[in-house]
Amino acid sequence: xxxxxxxxxxxxxxxxxxxxxxxxxxxxxxxxxxxxxxxxxxxxxxxxxxxxxxxxxxxxxxxxxxxxxxxxxx
Numbered sequence: 001x002x003x004x005x006x007x008x009x010x011x012x013x014x015x016x017x018x019x020x021x022x023x024x025x026x027x028x029x030x031x032x033x034x035x036x037x038x039x040x041x042x043x044x045x046x047x048x049x050x051x052x053x054x055x056x057x058x059x060x061x062x063x064x065x066x067x068x069x070x071x072x073x074x
Contacts (some may be wrong), residue, residue, distance in 0.1 A: 004062075017069040020062050027059040 003026060007019020031052045038048035 013069040017066050020066045020069070024059050024062045024066070027055050027062065031055045031059075 001023075003019045003023035007016040007023070010016060010019065034043065034048045034052050034055070037043040038045055043051075
């Protein structure tokens with residue numbers, strides 16, 4: 001969320017898209033952390049799976065917004 005806010009404040013589409021790329025990477029890190037938490041027994045499998053699924057949907061939304069920002073403007 002902080003990367004998205006920082007990118008938005010940069011006030012240009014290319015800069016915003018760059019920070020969205022960073023946010024998408026962070027989303028992947030969160031999914032990875034849920035695998036680790038599950039493996040270590042800190043979270044049950046059903047909860048980890050549900051949260052990874054939500055993170056994947058968020059990542060897809062970030063990708064869509066990034067693609068829109070990078071579309072050529074007429």
